[in-house]
Amino acid sequence: MDDNAPTPRRQPETLDPRAELSEFLRTRRARLQPHDVGLPSFGRHRRVPGLRREELAQLAGVSVAYYTRLEQGNGRNVSGEVLDAIARALRLSDAEHAHLTHLARPTAHKKKKATRPQHLRPAVQHLMDAMDGVPAYALGRRSEILGWNRLAAALFGDWGLLPPEERNWARLTFLSEDMRTLFDETWQQKASDMVSFLRMEAGCYPNDPLLSALVGELSVKSEEFRRLWAEHDVREKGHGVKRLRHPVVGELTLSFESMRLPDDYEQTLVTYHAEPGSPSAEGLRLLASWGVDAAAPAARSEVP
Known part of the structure; x- marks a missing residue:
């Protein structure tokens, strides 16, 4: 054994909320320039990308020392009013504002047992099975696939x-070449959306060992995952368009909708559909008649 070989870094059992808060604030501050927020920019060469801490503190109406402690992950008992002011100064989106609040202020939501089993209500599975011509699946925490219908299996592969x-x-x-090929030119956006989803989950469940392991x-x-994770981007992606290249029916342009289930906000129903009368609609129709056998709902194991 080479005694000089570097020791592999041990992955922590959980994510560090203080480090997550520090990096999130730093990366949000780095993306703003003084002229973006109406501040004068003195000097051609600035030592830091984006706003300085003192500039951000000025915009938020807090002391530089207080903001510095917060960005270093040492802010305790920070008020909602201060977080609102910092969110406005950083021009955070609603999703980013919620993420900041989860990181900075422990809530009862965080105290839920993150590793408790996830159950998909049978009625949700029956709803997906009844969606004729619409690929549908349900996601849980950490992006687990909890359930799907037959057309989703034909479109994305038989997860059963x-x-x-x-x-x-x-x-x-990130790890399946088939998915990279399927999403084709929209894979980068799919990857970015997925990391943003996991970032939001990490803010809600920083003490989840399964999320940390993932x-x-x-x-x-995955080098792409490392790069995207380091950007600390968070956003809700409720709808959009994906262009797929399916090995059986060819190119498909599909709109998707993501809907949080009202009785379990940790679960998301995702559906895909094509414009009526379009070549993609015909492609889905052919795919539905292709006869792919999806796993029966009863055979899908419970996910932790």
Whole structure:
């Protein structure tokens, strides 16, 4: 054994909320320039990208020392009013503002047991099965795939053939060549959306060892994931368009809708549909008649 070989970095069992808060604030501050917020810019060469801490503190109406402590992860008992002021100064989106609040102020939501089993209500599975011509699936915490209908299996692959621990959209997005090929030119956007989703989950559940393990695995196995994770971007992606290249029916342009389930906000129903009368609608129709056998709902194992 080479005694001089570097020791592999051990992945922490959970994410560090203080470090997450520090990096999130730093990266949000770095993306703003003085002229973006109406401040004069003195000097051609600034030592830091974006706003300085004192400039951000001025905009938020807090002391430089207070903001510095907060950005270093040492802010305690920070008020909602201060967080609102900092969010306005940083021009955060609603999703980013919520993420900041989760990181800076522990709530009852964080105290829920993150590793408790996730159950998909049978009625949700029945709803997806009844969606004729519409690929649909349900995601849980950490992007686990909790359920899907037959057309989703035909479009994305039969997840019933995978072990339960591998039925995860983030793992498939970054580690499956089939998914990279399927999403084709929209893969980069799909990857960015997936990391943003996991970032938001990390803000809600920083003490989730399974989420930390997933992040650790993807960080080791995917350079693209490491790069996107370091950007600390968070956003809600409720709808959009994806262009897919399916091996059976060819190119498909599909709109998607993501809807949080009202009785369990940790679960998301995702549907895809094509414009009526379009070549993509015909492609979905052909795919539906292709006869792919999706796993029966009863055979889908419970996900932790």
